[in-house]
Amino acid sequence: MEVKDMQFTTNLSREEYDAFVASHPNSNLLQSYDWARVKSNWDHLYTGMKNEEGKLIATALVLIKPLPGGFSMMYIPRGPILDYTNQPLLTAFLRHLKQEGKKRRALFIKMDPAIIIGKYPSSDTSRPKNGQEALVKNFENAGCIHQGFTTMISESIQPRFHSIVDRPEDLLASLPKKTKKLIKEAEKRHLKIVQGRHALLEDFASLVAKTEDRKHVALRSKEYFKHLLDCYGDNSIIMLAIADLGLILSENQKKLAKIEADLTSLPENQKKKRFTLEEQKAGLEKDIANLEQFGKELGTLDPTPIAGVLTIKYGKCAEMLYAGMDDRFRRFMPQYKTYIENFQWAFDHGCEEFSMGGVEGTLDDGLTHFKDNFAPLIHEYIGEFDLPVNALLYKPSKWAYNRRKGGQD
Incomplete structure (x- = not known):
């Protein structure tokens, strides 16, 4: 299909938009129609590209944030959504997005598509890739600048590593x-x-x-x-x-009473049994004291x-x-x-999947270890791209952006 046969639109209905996004392999909550409603402090566009038959083949929920001086920043969270291996489509779609950016005096368009470049347990130090990292080149061919394979959550808007349980x-x-x-x-x-x-x-x-x-x-x-x-x-x-x-306290009190009765009737020569019962008694007494304290603090059991x-x-x-x-x-x-x-x-x-959210890319922090209790896989994403819109102001605006979020230029 020729690029000239494609039609760009910023006027997609909820039904058409969500039907495409929700069923796409790269579907993500942050590209859902209603995410724009969640981010109501940003302006937004529901953009898409249709083929010559009028079929939707690419979408992007674009969030628009006003900046000082009448400028703006555009952000496509976990998007755009399309066949990234189709270079003509990717290039054409991003070119149209850039034109929309110029209309709104955007300095650059930031995006972090939901392209998974690796799935592995956090314990797998080899971090095997699936070849999708090669798509960086396709975005670069379309004019984007890859922001690197970052590690820490603070280095990007969305975490690049997520802990996800497969069904x-x-x-x-x-x-x-x-x-x-x-x-x-x-x-x-x-x-x-x-x-x-x-x-x-x-x-x-x-x-x-x-x-x-x-x-x-x-x-x-x-x-x-x-x-x-x-x-x-x-x-x-x-x-x-x-x-x-109240129920837990009552049960523990009954257990304690039984243990105390067992200790009273226990022969003196059963030292091992007595030691076990004494340990259980101490644990129950501690639990009861804690529950009574909780009741005082909460004002109720x-x-x-x-x-x-x-x-x-x-x-x-x-x-x-x-x-x-x-x-x-x-x-x-x-x-x-x-x-x-x-x-x-x-x-x-x-x-088919349940995401417990982002983790640090070091995969050695407490949050990662906690989430590992549920046997997830780490999904490693491709990372962020910038599409400069204002060539003259992109570098200084990028420097200001990094400084504001605590990064480095």
Whole structure:
């Protein structure tokens, strides 16, 4: 097909746009139609390229951010979406995007297409590639500048490394032995996982706030979470782990009473048995004291939310966007049961992948090790590209951009 037979458009309907993006192999939540609604503080364009038969063959949700002096920056999160091996199509589509950029006085267009260049366990130090890294040349041929195969999350807008669970035949059977044990530990605590949306917002936002305080990071507000739920409706979900503190306390008190009775009746010569019972008694006494303290702090022993996640599904993948936990209850292992039920929800709703989000490319930090408990693969993406629009101002604007985000020129 000749380039002249292609038609560029910035007027795509939701139905046409999402039908193409959601079914594409490089589909990503950040290129969904509703992501522009989430990023309501940016302007946006729904762009596409059609062939001579009027069939959509390329798309890009373009976010537009105003800059001082009447300029702007354009950003295509996890896009554009098309056949990247088709050089004429890629070149033509980016040329049209550049023309749109000129209309809006854009200094450059930043993009980070969802091209996976490697899938491997975090323990695989060889980090095998699949050959897709060769597509860097195609983007460069179309006028883009590759920003490198970065390592750290802070070096790019979107993390270049994600921890993703592929849909298994049997979810529980696919988990490491340690994780199964931790899930059983959570179940011993009678943790109940509830799911919903707006009715759970208050509790979920409170748990995220506790995580922010603990990790000294700023995440998002209740209003932002509500906005996500409003935008994605039935494709979004909040799951909370609920601990019935009164029930757990009552059970522990009964166990303690039995152990104390067993110790009273135990013959003096059964020293090994006595040692075991004394250890169990000390553990229960500690748990009871902690539960009573929790009751004082919370003002109740009624069922209490102790962990939660917010997830959105789009196309073949679900993404856990936010998670929170009350760290006082970390020994209850609530995140393990919550994550597994969240995975199962996604797979039951037709997803083939579940993303737990980004990790540092060193693959040796605590977050990576935690996520490894769920037997994921690391998905390594191709990275960012810049398409200069204003040739004269690109370098100084790029320097200013890097300085603002804490990078280096």
